[in-house]
Amino acid sequence: MIALTGNILLIFALLSSIVTLFFAKVPVIDGHKKYKFASLFGTFQFLFILFSYILLTYGFVISDFSLVTVWQNSEIQKPLIYKITGVWGNHEGSMLLWLLILSICLFFIIKYDKKIPKSVQLNTIAIQTSIIFAFLLFILFTSNPFALQLPIPIDGVGLNTLLQDPGLIIHPPLLYIGYVGYSVLFSYSVAIMLENKLTDNWARWIEKWAYISWIALTLGICIGSWWAYYELGWGGWWFWDPVENASLLPWITGTALIHSLLNYKSTGQHRDWTLLLSILTFSFSLIGTFLVRSGILTSVHSFASDPQRGLWILIILSFFIFFSLFIFLRNLQKDSEKKDFVFLRRGTFILINNYLLMVSVVVIFFGMMYPLLLEAITGDRITVGPKYFNIVIAPLVILIAILMPIGPNLTWKDNWTQLAVKRLMISFVITIFLIIAMQLVIYENADAFHLLLISLAIWIFIVSIVDLLPRNLSKFRIEFSELRRKNLPIIGSRITHMAFGIMIFGIIYASAYSENKDLKMNLGDKIQIDRFELQYDGFGTHIGENYDDLQINFSLIKDDKKIANMTPAKRFFRKSGDITTEASIHKYYFDHMYITVGEVQEQFIYASVSYKPFVRFIWLGGFLMAFGVLFKTLFRSKIFGTSNA
Amino acid sequence: MHKKNNFSKIFFFISFFLFFSAPLAHSASENNERSLSKSIMEIAVELKCLECEGQNVYESNSNFSQSIKAYISEELTKGTGSSDIINDLHQKYGDEILMTPPVQANTYVLWILPFFLLSLGFVIFFFKLRK
Numbered sequence: 001m002i003a004l005t006g007n008i009l010l011i012f013a014l015l016s017s018i019v020t021l022f023f024a025k026v027p028v029i030d031g032h033k034k035y036k037f038a039s040l041f042g043t044f045q046f047l048f049i050l051f052s053y054i055l056l057t058y059g060f061v062i063s064d065f066s067l068v069t070v071w072q073n074s075e076i077q078k079p080l081i082y083k084i085t086g087v088w089g090n091h092e093g094s095m096l097l098w099l100l101i102l103s104i105c106l107f108f109i110i111k112y113d114k115k116i117p118k119s120v121q122l123n124t125i126a127i128q129t130s131i132i133f134a135f136l137l138f139i140l141f142t143s144n145p146f147a148l149q150l151p152i153p154i155d156g157v158g159l160n161t162l163l164q165d166p167g168l169i170i171h172p173p174l175l176y177i178g179y180v181g182y183s184v185l186f187s188y189s190v191a192i193m194l195e196n197k198l199t200d201n202w203a204r205w206i207e208k209w210a211y212i213s214w215i216a217l218t219l220g221i222c223i224g225s226w227w228a229y230y231e232l233g234w235g236g237w238w239f240w241d242p243v244e245n246a247s248l249l250p251w252i253t254g255t256a257l258i259h260s261l262l263n264y265k266s267t268g269q270h271r272d273w274t275l276l277l278s279i280l281t282f283s284f285s286l287i288g289t290f291l292v293r294s295g296i297l298t299s300v301h302s303f304a305s306d307p308q309r310g311l312w313i314l315i316i317l318s319f320f321i322f323f324s325l326f327i328f329l330r331n332l333q334k335d336s337e338k339k340d341f342v343f344l345r346r347g348t349f350i351l352i353n354n355y356l357l358m359v360s361v362v363v364i365f366f367g368m369m370y371p372l373l374l375e376a377i378t379g380d381r382i383t384v385g386p387k388y389f390n391i392v393i394a395p396l397v398i399l400i401a402i403l404m405p406i407g408p409n410l411t412w413k414d415n416w417t418q419l420a421v422k423r424l425m426i427s428f429v430i431t432i433f434l435i436i437a438m439q440l441v442i443y444e445n446a447d448a449f450h451l452l453l454i455s456l457a458i459w460i461f462i463v464s465i466v467d468l469l470p471r472n473l474s475k476f477r478i479e480f481s482e483l484r485r486k487n488l489p490i491i492g493s494r495i496t497h498m499a500f501g502i503m504i505f506g507i508i509y510a511s512a513y514s515e516n517k518d519l520k521m522n523l524g525d526k527i528q529i530d531r532f533e534l535q536y537d538g539f540g541t542h543i544g545e546n547y548d549d550l551q552i553n554f555s556l557i558k559d560d561k562k563i564a565n566m567t568p569a570k571r572f573f574r575k576s577g578d579i580t581t582e583a584s585i586h587k588y589y590f591d592h593m594y595i596t597v598g599e600v601q602e603q604f605i606y607a608s609v610s611y612k613p614f615v616r617f618i619w620l621g622g623f624l625m626a627f628g629v630l631f632k633t634l635f636r637s638k639i640f641g642t643s644n645a
Numbered sequence: 646m647h648k649k650n651n652f653s654k655i656f657f658f659i660s661f662f663l664f665f666s667a668p669l670a671h672s673a674s675e676n677n678e679r680s681l682s683k684s685i686m687e688i689a690v691e692l693k694c695l696e697c698e699g700q701n702v703y704e705s706n707s708n709f710s711q712s713i714k715a716y717i718s719e720e721l722t723k724g725t726g727s728s729d730i731i732n733d734l735h736q737k738y739g740d741e742i743l744m745t746p747p748v749q750a751n752t753y754v755l756w757i758l759p760f761f762l763l764s765l766g767f768v769i770f771f772f773k774l775r776k
Contacts, residue, residue: 232704234703234704236704239699241699242699352766352770355766356766359759359762359763359766362758362762363758363759363762366755366758367755370752370754370755374751374752378751380740380751381739381740381741382740382741382743382746382751382752383693383740383741383742383743383744383745383746384745384746384755385693385701385743385744385745386744387691387744387745388745388746388755392759392760395759395760395763396759396763399763516683516686517682517683518682518683518685518686519682
């Protein structure tokens with residue numbers, strides 16, 4: 001029953017998308033009616049897809065095992081919350097979520113972007129609909145979540161045990177909102193180019209989407225890395241794994257896009273580059289999906305992959321990428337750039353920013369693909385691991401970190417002002433002072449490289465704060481009210497820059513000063529780690545809803561006083577027999593004590609203990625970055641051309 | 646005139662900043678009392694688990710990884726140096742087992758490209774600046 005209804009809903013959605021395309025592009029009727037019908041059927045697409053999504057969720061909740069997807073990825077015993085979120089814990093369901101978000105975006109374009117000229121909007125609706133159409137075909141033919149099976153099995157296979165975790169509840173939807181949010185930018189950009197008629201406002205229409213998608217993608221990546229950190233049990237939070245890289249690439253181009261949009265809004269320069277960036281960003285979302293789903297790149301967190309699906313996505317992505325690039329090249333404006341080049345201007349720094357970010361994208365993408373290319377051409381097999389990426393990305397991060405705080409201090413038009421020089425000087429002195437103080441207080445050793453990066457992180461942080469100070473302290477009140485009225489978006493961008501500094505600080509500090517111990521412990525053994533002692537107190541069991549835990553008890557002791565119990569565990573899932581390692585994390589200010597347990601015997605255990613100072617800065621920074629942009633989005637300066645943030 | 650002045654200021658800034666931070670670094674002191682397990686870990690993270698998807702030997706618990714870890718442990722107790730152990734495994738399993746690709750004929754492009762693009766940026770930038 002569910003299977004049939006679901007299929008019908010998806011086919012209705014497909015039909016609606018065809019009708020939408022018909023009204024949007026075929027010139028049978030004109031003007032207002034055309035728009036009205038296209039909007040109506042666009043809304044229908046959204047509703048049909050929404051209902052089919054709700055239906056699939058219902059199928060998961062009532063454990064309808066006549067659906068292959070439900071049977072393969074769920075079980076009766078599974079907690080309700082994982083039944084609901086398990087919908088996107090598998091290939092078919094997650095593609096349906098992709099589609100749902102695509103259609104939600106379409107709905108928002110129809111409903112809320114009213115100020116845009118109707119002709120542009122019709123084109124946008126058409127392009128967004130054709131993306132939906134392509135993915136609907138993909139879902140119906142290669143990954144139908146409503147595929148039926150008979151006879152109906154008694155119980156399901158169960159959800160991948162690693163995915164039964166709170167991190168899974170929000171990570172994929174956020175990531176998808178980010179990926180798919182860029183589809184709107186894509187559609188608008190192509191529509192604008194098709195019209196080849198720019199009103200002043202286009203940067204403002206697409207700016208909103210650039211921010212929202214970026215926020216979602218940033219949060220999604222952060223939560224994903226947090227999930228990997230505590231669930232995979234190795235204490236690492238970024239592995240340069242293909243799936244992670246696939247999410248990082250659109251994030252980087254999206255960051256470049258945000259900066260380029262600011263530049264265009266204020267100076268009217270680099271229009272084509274900005275449009276190209278918005279096309280590229282969505283293209284990278286598609287490429288990421290293709291790489292992960294096709295099984296071309298293997299990764300720890302890919303779903304069961306299938307080459308046939310890969311081929312489909314390859315066709316879809318080639319079509320959209322080549323189509324958009326064709327339109328782009330056709331409409332390239334050759335004479336739009338002004339020729340005068342002033343070095344110390346904000347635009348120059350944004351260009352440098354874009355160059356460095358694009359180099360990172362090329363480098364990461366190349367590093368991901370190189371083993372494949374090499375094997376295809378010469379048959380040699382090599383591995384490109386995290387160390388390679390760290391080595392090649394480090395110089396780029398260093399350059400970005402040096403320049404990042406300087407750019408926002410400059411104006412769009414002229415060389416910089418006395419005020420900017422003064423502020424940078426002050427920040428510089430404070431930074432140096434802080435670094436020296438840090439060296440005096442903390443006696444730990446670090447090599448020059450880590451110290452340089454830590455210094456740069458502090459530099460970014462300090463400049464961003466100094467930049468927010470009022471220009472003239474005696475006029476603080478007037479400045480403050482002015483700040484509130486006009487400069488709120490500036491605060492948002494400074495928060496984001498500052499947060500980037502915090503994140504870099506956390507990343508570098510935690511990797512430079514972490515203390516790790518892998519050891520065998522007998523009952524009652526005490527070990528010393530950083531300022532703490534850790535004592536092994538034996539083990540016990542804990543019964544969970546669909547699993548049993550073997551809990552290993554530790555006491556965390558500081559200055560001869562017990563400050564916490566820590567209980568890392570081995571988790572046995574009853575149904576699948578899978579065993580996962582549950583890390584135990586104790587927070588101490590911004591630091592983490594992190595324990596996982598390997599082999600457990602009657603007399604002794606193997607434990608892996610790390611103390612990671614300032615590791616929480618990584619996610620704090622990440623979330624704060626998203627918050628800064630959210631702040632900026634909410635208080636965007638209303639008038640085109642006057643924004644200077 | 647004005648332009649040049651400003652440029653030298655910023656240049657001074659950056660170079661001062663870079664040079665000042667460098668001497669602050671202490672040389673990393675070698676800790677001689679490294680436990681066996683730590684050495685195993687340090688070697689194991691450099692090796693890829695060939696049975697798994699995207700995990701290194703240290704992270705993985707597959708049969709392959711366990712046998713490699715046992716081998717490393719055995720060699721270490723015999724007194725073989727870390728780099729010798731890695732070399733032996735490299736000989737036996739080929740380039741694929743190294744997490745970081747070695748710099749050799751078939752990886753020159755991989756290693757040079759990033760730094761080439763970066764220097765290209767510098768060249769373009771200074772070229773534009775001189776104009």
